[in-house]
Amino acid sequence: MGPLIGLVLLCLALALTTDTFLTVRNILNVLDQVTVLGIMAIGMTLVILIGGIDLSVGSVLALASMVMGYVAYPDYLNLGVPAGIAAALVVAALCGLVSGLLVTVTKLPPFIATLAMMSVARGLANMITDGSQIVGFPDWFTNLSIVRHFGFLSVTVGLMIVLAIVFAIFLNYRATGRSLYAIGGSAEVALSGGIGSIGGTAIGVLIIGVLRNGLNLLGVSPFIQQVVIGVVIALAVATDTWRRRRP
Template identity: 35%
Template sequence: MSNLTLKKMINSYGMVLILILLFLSLSASIDGFFSARTVWSIIEQVSMFGIIAIGVTFIIITTGIDLSSGSVVALTAVVSASIVTGGDSVSAALVAFGASIVIGAALGAVNGGLTAIGSIPPFIATLGMMIIARGAAQLYSDGRPIDASSEAFTWIADVNFFGLPGLVLLYIIIVIGSHILLSRSTFGRHVYAVGGNLNAAKICGINTTKTLIWVYVLGGALSGLAGALLASRTYAGNPSYGLSWELDAIAAAVIGGVSLSGGLGTIPMCVIGALIIGTTNKGLNMLGVDPYWQQIIKGSIIIVAVLLDTLKRRKKS
């Protein structure tokens, strides 16, 4: 095997190797970590912010960013919980999920419009939306949790299909659908083109404004779905939900090789990045590491991932 081939393999699958080594090292340090139960627990936890990370991946590929996803989770969680409060009908549960997705998509459309039409930097546009959505969640719920213990609503979080948790199965379906959309559709090619070179994409006849808006709509819709799923899983909607989830989602995307300079990234590697974050969280919790130290460690991981991405781009240029 040539050095060039080995280098390409490391660049493409290096994070997979890191995930395996991380899991094995934690298994050697923690009794009972190496088990199917631990693996399913990690994947189930990852399924929450992992859904957001998929939307963030689309956005970052276009050289954008979304800081509002965690706040959208909080807002849609309390809205969905309020819809099913006091009832246990399937129709109410479906309305709750539908409303969450629509609200998330609408907020995403605002983000996309501000960015694509208003020419506001995505960092500023989504930072403003992050504050607005969090405030709206607090206002809507009066700052208190809202009960969501409707069996029809919590069914997706409680059900198992052949031993596979419902949330995990849904996450897998979203991963597969998103991968097909990004890698095998015209929309996906437009997303890569916009991120690779916006002016060149315009010259090629791509409606870049429409593409950017739809990317943020997709990100918002997935955040809204995550909010409803979180309320379903915890039997309540809480305005404090989703704190720092946007950072976990961005970290998962960047660790998975999505370039902040745009034009590069895949859904499968985003999943690997999310699993690295989830495995790290699980391991640190089982080791009894102080939550404040956990934040420092996760922040360091993000910085290292961005630094590696920057160094990789410098070498190519």
């Protein structure tokens, strides 16, 4: 309940200090802004449950995006967006496989293995297009995150919600999902895994999204925003750790 109470208090504070935070349009903007973070966080929840860590998710996302653009865009391979999406998924899966093999076969700590993958993936992403942006995708593709169906729901936000529901059911009602909690609660990783939920992940993502949105509405510098968000994350984790260690 602690993070949820913090989210509610944050929303109340921003509602009192800004005129537009509680408008429907702004709330929908917050959901749009946290979509990518939310989808990645769902996957990371499973990693954290078993006491693992993956520092490479952002870089792997960048690499997969560049591969998709390279395969799909007319100035490069021009094979179409569906082929680009398939190629991006394959590349992302291969990155995960390599990181997994580094941990399980070479016995590297997950921190070191994914740190190395973070550097490699980010470098490859820049090499593919020489650091330049890829723009000009077809309207049907860009509309997935722009057009709001039924007046409030974009396809990307809908996908995030569906994934959250599916993985919540998987973790709570499937044997494989429950086994992740068992792995995280084992003697080897006790105190670093076995605790967490999709609901908690969603609250954490919303806290970051609401905080970033509110700081934008207040006109706070983007550089200061990074500092504030970092401090909030550190305080939240420290508070949660202290609460767990209490007798």
